[in-house]
Amino acid sequence: MKNISVIGSGTMGNGIAHVFAQHGYEVSLIDIKQELLGKAMTTITKNLDRQVSKELISEEGKTAALARIHTFTELEPGVKSADLVVEAATETMEIKLDLFRQLDQYSPKEAILASNTSSISITRIASVTHRPEQVIGMHFMNPVPVMRLVEVIRGYATSDEVTDKIMELSVKLSKDPVEVNDYPGFVAxxxxxxxxxxxxxxxxxxxxxxxxxxxxxxxxxxxxxxxxxxxxxxxxxxxxxxxxxxxxxxxxxxxxxxxxxxxxxxxxxxxxxxxxxxxxxxxxxxxxxxxxxxxx
Missing domain, CATH: 1.10.1040.10 (N-(1-d-carboxylethyl)-l-norvaline Dehydrogenase; domain 2)
Structure with missing residues (x-):
């Protein structure tokens, strides 16, 4: 996986984009308004500056990470080249179902579709797509650049191959993934x-x-x-x-x-x-x- 699309530029979305970009992935950060994206980039820059001041990354590493983040206000161009889409929109069932219907339509057929939901059923989300075996939960913890845990949630139809890929990817992000099954609230x-x-x-x-x-x-x-x-x-x-x-x-x-x-x-x-x-x-x-x- 090289190209990651992140839907939603709020607290969780900008943190997820930050972590992927810091670890060398090309990131498409998508939200409905350029104003929200601008605010997100300001937050990401401040958080990277904090990492530089603590000598966790270099100034060059910060500059490279920011250069890897590309912003979009429309869904289709933002996901058309994605290997993985991570949805981090509002924690509302209707919004997520509508997004996943569109993601199923606009993203490449082989792309994995993940949700950062903290409680909504991955099985329900997957049911509105034509690729339920490729839908999975990636529940990051806040603040994303600091917290190491990722709950990896298997929907009823999520394949072993997709689960293994997301577990391996989480480790590459310097996170500690824990695999859980899809029941209300998961574990956390x-x-x-x-x-x-x-x-x-x-x-x-x-x-x-x-x-x-x-x-x-x-x-x-x-x-x-x-x-x-x-x-x-x-x-x-x-x-x-x-x-x-x-x-x-x-x-x-x-x-x-x-x-x-x-x-x-x-x-x-x-x-x-x-x-x-x-x-x-x-x-x-x-x-x-x-x-x-x-x-x-």
């Missing part, structure tokens, strides 16, 4: 989201405050970040979407989203992306304080 979010949801319930029911809950999990369980702060960084809307997938997929009430989470998302408090969730974030700064809504 099937375990993580109930923990986050329970932390929100603990706040909702008045067991403890935001900082207290996060401190218990950081100091008591050696987590680098508390579950409420982590939810803010993931995006509360994303957490809610994943919990809904788990709840609907298993039909088990233990996955029902906490009413507090539902209300926060409906009110527009989505975490870091909206500058406030369980914490309040200062734009342009890493500093945060507990949201006044949850202050004692």
């Amino acid at each position: 979010n099937r375990i993580l989201m109930p923990m986050i949801n329970e932390a929100i319930y603990s706040l909702y029911e008045g067991v403890a405050g935001v900082q207290e809950i996060d401190t218990v999990m950081k100091l008591g369980m050696a987590h680098p970040m508390g579950p409420l702060q982590l939810a803010d960084f993931i995006g509360l809307d994303v957490c809610l979407s994943i919990l809904k997938v788990l709840h609907e997929g298993f039909g088990n009430p233990k996955y029902a989203p906490c009413p507090l989470l539902v209300n926060m998302v409906q009110a527009g408090y989505k975490g870091v992306k909206s500058a406030e969730g369980f914490y309040k974030y200062i734009p342009g700064s890493k500093d945060s304080v507990v949201s006044p809504r949850f202050s004692k």
Whole structure:
């Protein structure tokens, strides 16, 4: 594989493009607006600069990586030469199904179609294509240039050959791939989201405050970040979407989203992306304080 197309230039998409370009692949980064692509390239440049300052890559390596990324605002020209397409669009079933119908039409017949979905069924996504054996999940972790894990999700029809290729490719990206089967939430979010949801319930029911809950999990369980702060960084809307997938997929009430989470998302408090969730974030700064809504 030499040519990689990445659909979506948001946090995950630009991180995926960064990693592929850094490791010598030609990358077509695709989004609906040039403004979004410009913002993504600025982010990639800053992240590469950070790697240069930490002596993880050279200045020449940074320049070469940026030269390998080509941006497109239309799907067809962006995927026409792809060996692998990685979809990193909004975590919405309808959007992904529509994209994969188009990818099946526009990308080469031999191309592998991968989704970075964090919870949506690969089998369902593959069902709208004429190549279900070539559809697979590549669930990168955020921030992509830093986190080593890739969940490689086999759909019901995904072939052994395609799975092996993606496992090998992930290693070439200096990642640690883990093969999992296609069930709601896969492994990472099937375990993580109930923990986050329970932390929100603990706040909702008045067991403890935001900082207290996060401190218990950081100091008591050696987590680098508390579950409420982590939810803010993931995006509360994303957490809610994943919990809904788990709840609907298993039909088990233990996955029902906490009413507090539902209300926060409906009110527009989505975490870091909206500058406030369980914490309040200062734009342009890493500093945060507990949201006044949850202050004692």
